[in-house]
Amino acid sequence: MQDILFYIFASLTLVFGFFVIANPFSRNPVTSAMFLVLTIISLAGLFVLLHAFFLAVVQVLVYAGAVIVLFLFVIMLLDLKAEEQRKLRTFAVIGGVISVGAILAIFLQSLASSPLHADELPLLEGGTAQLGKLLFTQYLLPFEIVSVLLLVAMVGVVLLSGKEAK
Amino acid sequence: MNETPLYDRPEIYFAAAAFLLAVGIFGLIRRRTLIGMLISGELIFSAATLNVMAFNRFRAPDPAVGQIFVLFIMGLAAAEVGIALSIIIAVYRNYRSVKTKELSELNG
Numbered sequence: 001m002q003d004i005l006f007y008i009f010a011s012l013t014l015v016f017g018f019f020v021i022a023n024p025f026s027r028n029p030v031t032s033a034m035f036l037v038l039t040i041i042s043l044a045g046l047f048v049l050l051h052a053f054f055l056a057v058v059q060v061l062v063y064a065g066a067v068i069v070l071f072l073f074v075i076m077l078l079d080l081k082a083e084e085q086r087k088l089r090t091f092a093v094i095g096g097v098i099s100v101g102a103i104l105a106i107f108l109q110s111l112a113s114s115p116l117h118a119d120e121l122p123l124l125e126g127g128t129a130q131l132g133k134l135l136f137t138q139y140l141l142p143f144e145i146v147s148v149l150l151l152v153a154m155v156g157v158v159l160l161s162g163k164e165a166k
Numbered sequence: 167m168n169e170t171p172l173y174d175r176p177e178i179y180f181a182a183a184a185f186l187l188a189v190g191i192f193g194l195i196r197r198r199t200l201i202g203m204l205i206s207g208e209l210i211f212s213a214a215t216l217n218v219m220a221f222n223r224f225r226a227p228d229p230a231v232g233q234i235f236v237l238f239i240m241g242l243a244a245a246e247v248g249i250a251l252s253i254i255i256a257v258y259r260n261y262r263s264v265k266t267k268e269l270s271e272l273n274g
Contacts, residue, residue, distance in 0.1 A: 058237065150244070
C-alpha cells in the first residue's frame with residue numbers, strides 16, 4: 001500500500017515539477033502556477049510518507065493556499081500573456097547535455113558509494129505536540145527571529161508596492 | 167540489493183530532490199519573465215525542503231529538528247515571495263514590462 005502511494009506521489013511530483021517549467025501544451029504563466037500547486041500537493045504526500053504529518057498540512061496551507069494565491073494575483077494584475085519561447089542553439093544544447101551528464105554521473109556515483117541506508121529507523125511522529133514543545137523551548141529564539149523577519153517582509157511589501165512619495 | 171522497500175531508502179528522495187533542483191535551475195535560465203523565474207525559485211525551495219526532510223527521516227539523531235527547520239524554510243520562502251512580488255510590481259510600474267530582455271538599464 002505504502003509502496004504504491006510512494007510511486008504515485010514521487011512520479012506525480014517529478015512530472016508536475018517538469019510541467020511547471022516546460023509545459024508542452026501551454027506557455028501561460030497561470031498554467032505554470034497551477035502545476036506548481038499540483039507539485040506542492042504531491043510533495044505533501046511524500047512528506048506524509050516521511051512521517052511529517054504536520055508539515056504536510058502546513059505545506060498545503062501555506063504554499064498551495066497563500067503563496068500561489070499571491071502568484072495568481074500578481075499574474076492577473078500584470079495581465080501577463082504567454083511568453084515566447086527562447087530559441088535553442090545547438091552549441092548550447094550540446095554543452096548543456098555534456099555538463100548535465102557529467103554532474104549526473106558524479107551524483108549517481110556518490111549516491112552509490114556512500115553508506116546511506118538507515119540501519120534502524122527512529123520511531124518518530126511528526127505530530128504537533130512534539131514540534132510545538134521544541135519550537136517554544138529549544139528553538140524559541142530562531143522562531144522569534146523568523147516572526148520578526150515576516151514582520152519586516154510585510155513592512156517592506158507595503159513600502160515597495162505602496163504609492164510612491166516623491 | 168537489500169530488502170528495504172524503495173520508499174524507506176533515502177537515495178530515492180535525494181534523487182527526486184536533485185531532479186526538482188535541476189528543473190528549477192533550468193527554469194531560471196529558460197523563463198523570460200520575472201514571474202516565471204520566481205516560480206522556478208519556488209521549485210528550488212521545494213527541492214531543499216524535500217532534501218532536509220529526507221535527511222531528517224533517515225540520518226538525524228533527533229527526529230524533530232529537521233521538521234522545525236523545514237518550518238523555518240517555509241517562513242523564509244513566504245517572506246521571499248512577498249518581497250519579490252512587490253519588487254516585480256514596482257518594476258512593472260516603472261518599465262511597463264516584466265520581461266527580462268527589456269529590463270536592460272543596468273546593462274553595461
